[in-house]
Amino acid sequence: MIPSFKKFNSRFNFAFIDENTKREIRRKLLKAICLPGYQVPYSSPEMPIARGWGTGGLHVTLSVIGKDDVFKIIDQGSDASVNACNLRDFVHRVTHCRVTFDTHAATLIQTRHRIPEEQLNDGQILVFQVPQPEPLRAVERYETKTREMHGEADYARMWVSLYEAFVRYGDIMQGAGYPVMVNGRYIMSPSPIPRWDVPNLHQSDCLYLFGAGREKRLYAIPPHTDVVPLEFDDVKFRIEQFPGIRCSLSGTGGAFMDELYNDLGHFRHVINDSDFLDKLVEHKTRPQQWSNKYLQQVLDEMNANPDLES
Amino acid sequence: MTRETSYDEIFDAQAHFRLIMDSMARPGKLNVLNGVSVQPPGSLNRASALIGLALLNADVSFFAAQNADAIGTYFTANTASRPAPAAEADFLFLQGLDHPQGLEQAKSGTLTYPDTSAFIVIDVAHLSLTRDQITGPMLQLQLSGPGVDGQQTVFVAGLNDALLTTLREKNVEYPLGVDSILTDQNDRILCIPRSNRFVVGGL
Amino acid sequence: MGYVAVKGGTDAIANSIELVEFYRIKDETPPIHIRQLQAQFRLAIDKIMGEGSFYAPEYGALALKQVEGDVLEAAFIMRAFRATLPRLYYSAVIDTRNMFVQRRISSSFRDIPGGQILGPTYDYTQRIIDTRLADESYEQVQAFLQQFSARISETDRKAITTFGKVIDMLRAQGLLKGVGNRDDESEEGRRLVDITREAIKFPAPRSARLQMLARAETGGLMALGYSSMRGYGGVHPTVGELRVGLVDVTVSDPTGRSRYIGRVRVTEAEMITKAKTGKKSERSAGSVPYYAIGYGLCFGQNETKAICMGILDRAMRNGTKEAPANDQEFVLYHTDGIEAMGFTNHLKLPHYVTFQSGLNNVRRAVARSKKQAEANAASAPEPPMATDATASPGDAERMPSEVLTEL
Known part of the structure; x- marks a missing residue:
């Protein structure tokens, strides 16, 4: 007979993270808010979720969450994605907080790669999972140097890189994760959200918090802060275009679309934001969207051609 | 020494x-920290x-x-944090009517x-969004x-003008600077992150 | 319940987890007891404890069982678990001169004070697959152990003491100098950081570098250490001393008294390399060459790791980034197995929003260049000059790549 071990310890704290680390993350989130767009280094302890799968988002979520919060999490715009399901289950398991799919009902929303289509209000916090917090990494691989560049607000190489893309391809080719200037001081990566979402970072009512776990950085955009996508006088930032395209489930447009392919290789479009689509289809209501000039233009065009079908 | 039980x-x-984060993200928004009865030493608002x-x-x-020994013992006992000179400390606890000396040295x-x-x-x-809540001398921020x-106006009583001047000087070279939280005797807090500008008027 | 099948994701996860469990035990063999794993998979558990940075063999065995033997996955579970434990104390500095030595060799000298002690090593086992183990019985195990212990003399065993260090001899002769790097001599360089409590900043103090190496993935360290020896950087060291054994760990209790909390097995490597004699200007006539060491220490018996740590410790003090192994950021950011594995596997997460955003750009660029090509064909027979970079036909065939990283 092999003797058994007496006991194994597997208790954990409310919201999983120990109180010391929570305090550290909280202090650094405050610093991040005081320095909009600046990346604050933090300890980023391991989580029982793999690096690159939302550990930074979880650090932020679990450090700010309280018993009365209503938690929502989306991945690529969907409440249903396996990773969103997994993280929702984890957060619920360690906090017993209420969870929801309803964007409006949530007080705390964690997201990977999207801002909900429905406008967020001043009682809400949106937490972004960030894979690469450093917007300058593509033009400078060394952290020591990018730190200096941010310190000196020396962004010449970033501008040159955008301009080179324009010269070569006739446009700024950056897709998701379009770099923005925050509060006129720091260039920041908005995380790989589509350009469609980027204008909603500007002068919002809600608070945006960003967590990059593997890279061990936190940053923030407070409400009512200027957030401007990088552009030139003659080459402008533009959002993704879905000209004349309607969602095959709701019949409407004016929202970021997914392309779905069937077995025959045919494709159709469906609105990406699962909760927004639910409300359109099930409740026959169009939730209040963000107001920004890019979206307004899309909606104006859509309303001018109401009969267009995809 | 009080151990907060x-x-x-x-x-x-x-x-x-x-609440602190909400106030820091929305300078000018006063939040109230209450719900717990704590017994801090003198020269430390609840x-x-x-x-x-x-x-x-x-x-x-x-x-x-002020009252550094008592406050030092209090925080060390309750948080395991340690006292340090003003030039090295991560948190400075100051009195609104004090000289701005500690503030001048604070890490930026x-x-x-x-x-x-x-x-x-x-x-x-006293902190208030309306001036009629305060009697006596006050500053308008x-x-x-x-x-x-846009802009947010707050009225403050019990704050030395020189302290604000020093605070503004500390934060001139943004992003260098310090981040402040004002507390009053009714448990209200007001945050002034270094990213914010403020104009002072005496009343 | 929403329109999109939210339940679908949850169900899929539940089913997947059930399948994992099924595959782990489907053949109905007797469950492996973790005591057996701890006893017979010693080196795997040493690796798990090192990379998991958590010295707890029984937890290592449990983790190994839980993940069907994937050492890196087990190390990940250890790290995640250790992160839930409070940091109560920092141990006192351990002097490995006081190690209870189980194995100790030096390749720099034929003989060393106290002698070379080969100890347990696979180095000379001849890697021929041992078919006898296929039917190893408990009786055979007992027979071997009885015969083995009969040969051990109690008096010899008690006579084992501690051993002085090879590097002490070199140091006494003035041939070995300090780590000798300006960054490391500064106040920041000498600061003892705790990399589990703060994010590393560059240039990183040596204490942070060694801590990161101690938690790094063995294979990653080996690849970079090997690259340096083979020619990318040119650290070709000698094993000054490699020792494996047990060291006592003590902490100070609140009254300041030293308390013994247990013993850990560690592998320590002191790699000796010839050092440059400073900058060119200082290397003028009369300058004296000397040796410098590269240091490696990790949990358990993991000699490959300790040696590569030593090589990289030395390489990163080279002061130039001409080789990957010399480059602090390159070495330290990319050898953490837990981080590298997580990020590699995150590619399996859906990226369709990100992809759509890029697709939108590429389609527009292709359309633009088509239109331009048509316009050119209509207006002039000659193709435009290659310098017309905005829309040369050559560009139309090339997929526009993203300017910046998108993850």
């Missing part, structure tokens, strides 16, 4: 942090004590301008790591910058 280091700390209890731990240090970070700067917690007598939709 009624303070819940998990849930009170979380609730108060959320809300200031609660800020300390929510944010201090063994990884950081603090400086108290470096260009590459501006976050390695101090938080300044200042005890004042007009805040603008990130977190503020």
